[in-house]
Amino acid sequence: MRRFFQCQGGRRALLSGAVLALSLMSAQALDRLDFVVAGGDEALERTVRRASLLIAQQSDNQTDPEDLFTAARADYGRILGALYAEGHYSAVIRIAIDGREAAGIAPLDVPGRIGTIAVFVDPGPRFRFSQTVVAPLAPRTELPEGFRPGETAASGVIGEAVDTAVLAWREASHAKARVSREDIVANHASQTLSADIALAPGPALRFGPVTVKGAERMRVQRILKIAGLREGTKFSQTELDRAANRLRRTGVFSSVSLAESETVLNGGLLPIEITVAEQKPRRYSVGAELSSVDGVALTGYWLHRNLMGGAERLRLDGAITNIGSGESGVDYEFGVSIDRPATLTPDTTAGLMAKIGHLDEIDYDADYAEFGLTFTQYFSEQLTLRGGFSFEYVQGTDPTGDFRYRNLSLPFGVTWDRRDSTTDALRGFYIDGTAKPFYGLGTTGSGARLTLDMRGYRSFSDQRFTVAARLQGGAILGSELLETPRDDLFFSGGGGTVRGQPYRSLGIAVPDGMGGTYLIGGTEFAAASMELRARFGTSWGGVAFVDAGYVGADGSSDSHAGAGIGVRYETGFGPIRFDVAAPVSGDTDDGVQIYIGLGQAF
Structure with missing residues (x-):
């Protein structure tokens, strides 16, 4: 009997809990949200609905009465502001909660349950x-x-x-x-x-004394030199903004602000106070990409942002690629660089670099090293010019025997970047061009290496769709094919050029001296890519793409193409990329290729 009554009590408790849960759910349920914008202007209705918190809460399945009540009261101002922005100044807005005007309900008299909310907006005429x-x-x-x-x-x-x-x-x-x-x-x-x-307008002023607040490991004199505000020069908003951007560009600071004094000194001098907050000086990063044919690529770097208290940046880079590739061996590279901002001018960064590496390609092996001096001039946040001096050394083996290349070069380049994002651009363009005149030592030829990379982005349908296009080109001038360092020649195929084609599968076939041929890069190169990107909700997206590439040298040339589809998942710091592609023209027939990485393909 005791067990019987305990079982009955348990059933009653479960039944009571279920009834209570259903009651709470019923109390919070929103049966209907009616949203009417009079006038028949579909574009204006979309604008009003985007401004509404009630619409947003409905999309998020929010049913708490207090949240709905707060959103309803806020919508008067939000909708009115959206209408003002479109030129409507005589609007009528009614928001009724179960038949009562939301504006007339006291904040302490929130209904315990909200069943129906009716929003009516009459925009009135456009002024x-x-x-x-x-x-x-x-x-x-x-x-x-x-x-x-x-x-x-x-x-x-x-x-x-x-x-x-x-x-x-x-x-x-x-x-x-x-x-x-x-x-x-x-x-x-x-x-x-x-x-x-x-x-x-007030009087014309000049920059006055500049003071610094918040510096810890960073020397104050270096902050002033990097900012580049000279006392006595004419004030301008552009120079003030450029000073802040110069300091942010160093990477030393988590925040930078420049404040003008309320008091003007004698002679029309306006004091400026720079306030900074420094980041942790060290940082590291690791990354990985996967291709079904090229294998795994691992990259990483270690960075010290402020090596000697003057924003000197020491960076160590490492990369191991083609791990598990069925086409070639493992490649690796290690590099070190140190950069110093505000050298020569506030907008000039000078640097020293060195790198060594090994290439294990299908038809040749090579070890290489490079040492150089670099200068980067920032004309704006979008436009930069690079120049320098370097020595390159390559030694390796191909089917014809051993080879060695040595040259001195004067590389320079320009980058014009007007994209709205470097990892997932919706609009804008990117142009990068380089020219590297080189003087060969010994049997190495002399000439110039030219490259061009152009990208453009255009979005439509409220940025749900984006068309992205890319053109690449390259040429070797003056140097003969076999006298040009192998890593300066051009291949096509793989994730950076033509997806769906094996990595570096398109090149120039040259005789090996034994009746056969082997593949090296060409002296002429062109590639084109086109993507249509679509967004589904806030996190997911898809892409369809087609790529084509061309390589030529000494009157011989060939081309190939690939196409595919992919999926994107937004992480907050760039989309995760998963692409599947296959050849559509060319001599290779390796089937489907898979690419996984972080960020859009370009």
């Missing part, structure tokens, strides 16, 4: 500018094209016009320029908006 005045303006100031009578009176255009005008005065040395009067009047009868804004 246009009747008057657009921002004065006085600095010489050569160009206000936004949309800020003129007759154009849509978007609120963002007004802010953009004011920011543009103030920035122009700051560029003209008037650091204290500000808005002194702002008259913005909406005329509902005529459906127009008048914007009359007065500026007070």
